[in-house]
Ligand SMILES: Nc1ncnc2c1ncn2[C@@H]1O[C@H](COP(=O)(O)OP(=O)(O)OP(=O)(O)O)[C@@H](O)[C@H]1O
């Protein structure tokens with residue numbers, strides 16, 4: 001692949017809240033630069049509540065047009081794709097599978113609707129049922145198990161698998177999964193996470209996995225981006241970022257989980273296990289970690305640090321300023 005699958009270039013989303021007289025600007029996402037490419041990967045966005053994960057997901061899915069910056073998919077600005085073309089490439093999986101399906105409609109209705117809208121059967125010369133069955137098989141379900149049934153006849157885990165199957169019907173290149181397991185109980189969590197890994201391998205699917213749960217991030221990720229108050233503060237191969245973090249915020253996260261891979265295996269089987277630190281106090285300008293950081297210097301409170309490449313990882317921290325321009 002000559003162009004990266006996904007490239008985010010200076011993506012910023014500002015929300016204006018308040019009254020006409022006193023408006024407050026919220027930087028939900030701030031100057032995010034990321035690339036996802038190479039072989040299929042699970043790329044995780046991990047961050048505390050309010051760090052901008054869902055806003056970024058909505059930008060990737062074209063639900064929101066960012067205030068600044070651009071997103072490129074295979075080298076083309078996502079705004080320039082026709083809607084049906086884009087839907088076939090990028091599919092969402094949401095947090096709450098109960099909201100994906102209307103309780104008054106048979107679940108199969110959604111599969112038939114997707115086939116009709118996107119003319120999947122006609123393109124492939126297959127029957128609708130065989131396409132649905134194939135998608136359901138990918139998530140360890142079958143057409144026989146689904147036919148004629150309503151939402152209340154499925155468990156939460158089955159519903160999440162159904163929403164993944166619906167997304168798979170168009171044979172997408174990328175899934176954007178926003179907290180897909182946070183509403184599931186322990187055993188179903190593992191099942192769905194393992195399913196995402198299997199789909200990556202078997203269907204060559206790229207997955208953007210979004211979570212505030214460090215344990216599942218440890219468990220599943222190939223690459224990871226750590227978000228703090230709208231910024232990506234550290235990104236790189238998961239093992240490198242999680243075992244040998246550079247950004248002081250990631251270091252703090254890492255310290256909260258002393259044996260990441262061992263604890264992750266256990267943690268995904270806990271009912272809870274949500275371990276991202278909440279940073280309550282922060283300053284508007286400069287580094288969002290400055291009030292908690294033991295290494296903070298004057299510039300940290302005045303100016304947002306740039307993205308600095310350090311040995312295969314990109315880190316947004318003034319500590320690494322000296323490596324700028326040295327091609328490290
Ligand atoms: N439509 C909106 N209008 C105003 N502010 C918004 C809007 N959507 C999000 N925000 C704000 O933007 C920031 C980022 O929100 P976002 O939902 O993207 O965070 P998140 O990381 O997904 O959090 P969570 O883990 O709780 O889902 C928050 O401060 C939120 O209050």
Ligand code: SF4
Nearest residue numbers: 287290293300317318
């Ligand atoms: S930029 Fe400064 S305050 Fe922010 S993490 Fe780095 S050293 Fe700490």
Ligand SMILES: [Mg+2]
Nearest residue numbers: 053054055178
């Ligand atoms: Mg969210």
